Amino acid sequence: MLAKSFPAMQGQFPKKEGENMDEMTTPEVNSYLELIAKLVEATAKTPEDAARIVRESKVK
Secondary structure, three states, X not given: OHHHHOHHHOOXXXXXXXXXXXXXXXHHHHHHXXXXXXXXXXXXXXXXXXXXXXXXXXXX
């Protein structure tokens, strides 16, 4: 999961009690995508690296 490889993401999307954990707001999705983009920029050396990073960033 992305949070393991990108510690800044841990606790990024706190949920309120009773809120559906399977849903994200538009700002949360945008923040998540931006964090993935920053991770890719900081670590990918090839297009293959970038694809792997994105695939490993899927929420489980």
